[in-house]
Amino acid sequence: MQxxxxxxxxxxxxxxxxxxxxxxxxxxxxxNGDKVEVVHDxxxxxxxxxxxxxxxxxxxxxxxxxxxxxxxLPLLQEQKMSFVLxxxxxxxxxxxxxxxxxxxxVKIDEKEDKKILRWTRICKEASEQSKRLTIPIxxxxxKIDDLSLDGLKIVCSTKEKDNTLKKVLKNxxxxxxxxxxxxxxxxxxxxxxxxxxEKGFIPTSLGNNIMRxxxxxxxxLSVLDxxxxx
Numbered sequence: 567m568q569x570x571x572x573x574x575x576x577x578x579x580x581x582x583x584x585x586x587x588x589x590x591x592x593x594x595x596x597x598n599g600d601k602v603e604v605v606h607d608x609x610x611x612x613x614x615x616x617x618x619x620x621x622x623x624x625x626x627x628x629x630x631x632x633x634x635x636x637x638x639l640p641l642l643q644e645q646k647m648s649f650v651l652x653x654x655x656x657x658x659x660x661x662x663x664x665x666x667x668x669x670x671x672v673k674i675d676e677k678e679d680k681k682i683l684r685w686t687r688i689c690k691e692a693s694e695q696s697k698r699l700t701i702p703i704x705x706x707x708x709k710i711d712d713l714s715l716d717g718l719k720i721v722c723s724t725k726e727k728d729n730t731l732k733k734v735l736k737n738x739x740x741x742x743x744x745x746x747x748x749x750x751x752x753x754x755x756x757x758x759x760x761x762x763x764e765k766g767f768i769p770t771s772l773g774n775n776i777m778r779x780x781x782x783x784x785x786x787l788s789v790l791d792x793x794x795x796x
Contacts, residue, residue, distance in 0.1 A: 567612075568594060569603040569694045571701060572620075579619040580604050580611070585687075590615065608699045628699060633794055634743040636661040636715065637783055640750035641672040641707065646780045648688055654702070655692035657787035661703045662689070665710060669752040674707050682706060710761050717743030721762045722782055723769035724753055730771050731786070735793050738768075744790065748782040 568590070572580040582590070582604075590596050596615055604611045604620055610628050613620035637659050639650060651662065662685070666674060682704055689702045718741035720734060747754075747762060754762070763769060772785060 567601060567603050568596075569605065569697055570620075571605045571690060571694065573606070575606055576619070579616070579621050580606060580613060581619060587618075603697075605699055610699060632658065633741070633790075634661070634717070635659045635787065635790065636663065636717070636743065636745040637787075638663050638665050638713075638745065638747035639783065640665055640667040640748070640779065641670045641674070642750070642779060643672060647672075647685065650780050650783055651685055651688045651702075651704075652692045653784050654787060655689045655698070656696040657784065658698075658791060659702050659783075659787060660700065661705065663705045663713075664707045665713075665747070666707060667710070667750045667758060668755050670750040678707060710758055713762075713765060715745050715765075717741050717745050719745045719747075719762075719765070719767040720770045720786075721747040721754070721759060721767040722749060722772055722786070723759060724776060725759070726769040726771045728771070729769060730773070731789055732793070734768055734770050735790070746783070746786050748779060748786070751779055 570582055570586045570590075572582055574581040590602070596602070598615050598617060600615050601623070602613055602615065602620060604613045610626040612623045612626060614623055635658055637654055639662055641647070641664055642650065654662065664685075685704045686701070689704060693701045718734075718738045720731070745767075747767060749758075759769065772782060777785060
């Protein structure tokens, strides 16, 4: 059953956006009376298509019981950015903060708001596909100097050899929020890594192999899911 997200509930029905209706009518070729899943306020509903709305049939009791994952992601070329956003969403990321880094090949421009909308749409579609109850928050682009975050903070480091991800997680089980920072192609500069360490980030090794920037978040989230799955 197809899943959609709605922010608008009126009486016993939900309103969907135009993109969702295009998908329902044109792509899926569904008609009045067909059933869909709708997520509203992190709750799941079974609904029936009724002209321009979807009518609630029943509520499915469900709950979210996991740690909160926040990913600090350097600006990437659009194809790589889309890939990471999609896969990170499928693997349970809750928040994404794009960051400016010295070695990133992509720079901020006047189209930031449009990019945020596009990135959010990618996360929404991935959330629907992977049957999530929430859509990751995509924040505006930040500088490392401006970051102020609480939780277990990890920065992937190619300089660190002994402090592995497994050790960091084993020694920090009390945190409900985990923040992960990966570097751009070429890695974070020494100055950037030092700034993050000053802000409480733990330099962490992902092993002997140097991963591509689009691989590291997938590896991180996969390990977290395995180690911390309840």
